[in-house]
Amino acid sequence: MAHPLYRLRVSKKKLKAIEDSSGRDRSSPKFSSRTLDIDIVLQLSDDEEILFESDEIAKYRFVSEPLKEIL
Numbered sequence: 001m002a003h004p005l006y007r008l009r010v011s012k013k014k015l016k017a018i019e020d021s022s023g024r025d026r027s028s029p030k031f032s033s034r035t036l037d038i039d040i041v042l043q044l045s046d047d048e049e050i051l052f053e054s055d056e057i058a059k060y061r062f063v064s065e066p067l068k069e070i071l
Contacts, residue, residue, distance in 0.1 A: 015040070042067070 015038045020026075022036040041057055057063050 019034075019036050019038055024035055024037075028034070041063055057067065
């Protein structure tokens with residue numbers, strides 16, 4: 001049985017709404033400071049297969065290193 005946290009399903013539209021409600025300014029240049037930035041990097045499928053949401057995970061050690069520790 002999957003951990004309940006893995007059952008969370010949130011649309012990108014909902015994530016953007018959360019960011020916007022926190023004062024996120026989308027007119028700023030890419031990679032500039034933000035009040036909030038939410039990224040979903042992985043999820044479990046219904047058959048508990050790990051699905052990576054981005055092929056850029058390996059580019060960023062601050063994302064890939066912690067994932068290695070928990071996977």
